[in-house]
């Protein structure tokens with residue numbers, strides 16, 4: 185039996201927003217994984233929109249404003265083609281470490297700054313990027329709901345929130361989406377979270393759905409990660425961990441060969457097959473990979489394929505945590 189994955193737009197929770205089943209993560213267009221080129225990045229965004237990949241994911245902290253300004257340029261004259269998501273709440277601390285700020289007055293200030301950089305009147309989906317443990321979630325979400333009432337934001341979401349936080353937030357104002365890491369590599373937090381998002385009718389936006397490229401098989405050794413590429417600081421790519429993780433990726437590569445598609449497409453197709461509430465947002469700096477990743481919606485996995493992949497990469501199998509230790513303290517709060 186084939187798991188039916190349609191290319192029909194996926195609705196984001198109870199909101200008015202619908203998106204192509206595979207989005208475009210824009211983070212690396214601001215240099216996260218090595219140098220990026222603005223002119224090329226704008227072409228990638230235009231290419232995505234032209235072929236219907238309409239869900240663009242940004243944040244005010246990607247390049248600390250650069251990403252939103254870049255999208256502002258890319259969207260000039262094309263705003264109506266995009267479902268635009270951005271985020272607030274991570275801040276730059278003196279000395280360079282990341283902080284968090286979920287205070288109501290900051291929410292409003294951050295939104296105004298994002299609207300200005302993006303050059304738009306309204307943000308389609310506005311997320312809190314990290315939960316601020318010093319501010320009750322009701323206060324932060326209350327301020328976000330005021331942005332909806334003021335017409336500055338169409339729908340709201342949280343990133344990396346644990347089930348109890350999601351329930352409290354949703355009671356304050358309905359969330360359209362929760363965005364957290366989810367892939368064949370890391371799915372323990374995601375599977376716990378999905379029980380709650382599904383019960384509440386909230387969509388799940390899967391970030392780093394290619395495991396920050398690991399699941400595509402493109403990185404075979406630490407030497408494949410260029411100097412200055414942020415993947416180098418992630419435990420999953422540390423030499424010993426990478427060797428173990430590549431043994432897991434072999435199962436994806438084998439299925440891709442049998443299906444005459446790429447490992448990246450299989451990894452995304454597995455996510456799409458988990459339910460129509462899931463929207464993966466792979467990131468790439470290359471138009472050809474926008475096409476490849478969107479093509480995952482055409483890959484027909486049988487229920488048996490899905491089950492075999494799930495068994496070959498069981499929850500908890502990944503070597504190395506999702507983030508370095510300091511980053512792990514800020515997620516799933």
Ligand SMILES: NC(=O)c1ccc[n+]([C@@H]2O[C@H](COP(=O)([O-])OP(=O)(O)OC[C@H]3O[C@@H](n4cnc5c(N)ncnc54)[C@H](OP(=O)(O)O)[C@@H]3O)[C@@H](O)[C@H]2O)c1
Pocket residue numbers: 208209210211212217241242313343344363364390391392393394395396397398400402448449465466467468469470473476477
């Ligand atoms: N909410 C959060 O806290 C959070 C955290 C992380 C990410 N995100 C969002 O999620 C998006 C995606 O996550 P991500 O960029 O970290 O990871 P990802 O999508 O899992 O992987 C991106 C990496 O894979 C490579 N890649 C993409 N498509 C490929 C393909 N078909 N074949 C081979 N390699 C491919 C990219 O390189 P090239 O550019 O060279 O193609 C890049 O190095 C981000 O852009 C961001 O919008 C959110």
